[in-house]
Amino acid sequence: MKYFIYIFIAFFSITLYSKDFTFKSMGKTVRNEVTRFPDGSKFISFRHEGGFETDMAKYGIYKCHGSILYNKESTLENMYFACDNKDQNGDTYISMGKRKKGSAVDRAIGQSEILDGTGFWKDFIGFTCTYAIEYVDDVVFVPGKCKGSIN
Secondary structure, three states, X not given: OHHHXXXXXHHHHHHHOEOOEEEEEEEEEEEEEEEEOOOOOEEEEEEEEEEEEEOOOOEEEEEEEEEEEEXXXXXXXXXXXXXXXXXXXXXXXEEEEEEOOOOXXXXXXXXXXXXXXXXXXXXXXXXXXXEEEEEEOXXXXXXXEXXXXXX
């Protein structure tokens, strides 16, 4: 019985500090510089800016920079990005991620990680986020879910 209580307390403690959250971002491509190669592949350097909201009553602005390499069939070979995010209280976090190889040009699935944060976001460092991205012209729509444990 004593061991059962210890296991119950340990399980409850771990569950108590687990905090998943969802987010929705919407923004605009403000820079999209393309280098085309003779074989039809292309390298893109981009910048997105926009806003985000979460199911934790946090909302704010973001700026992302990244690079993408598409092969001649327009499927993704490599893509990395980093984002600065600031919420309504001025607390910030930095995330970095990549898209899944083989993604199409206008829609994709990827993962990012919160690398650093201030204020409210400090507890979310190390969270991993899975997102979907879709473009309509130069507007970007990104819903996602982040998972991790609060320290």
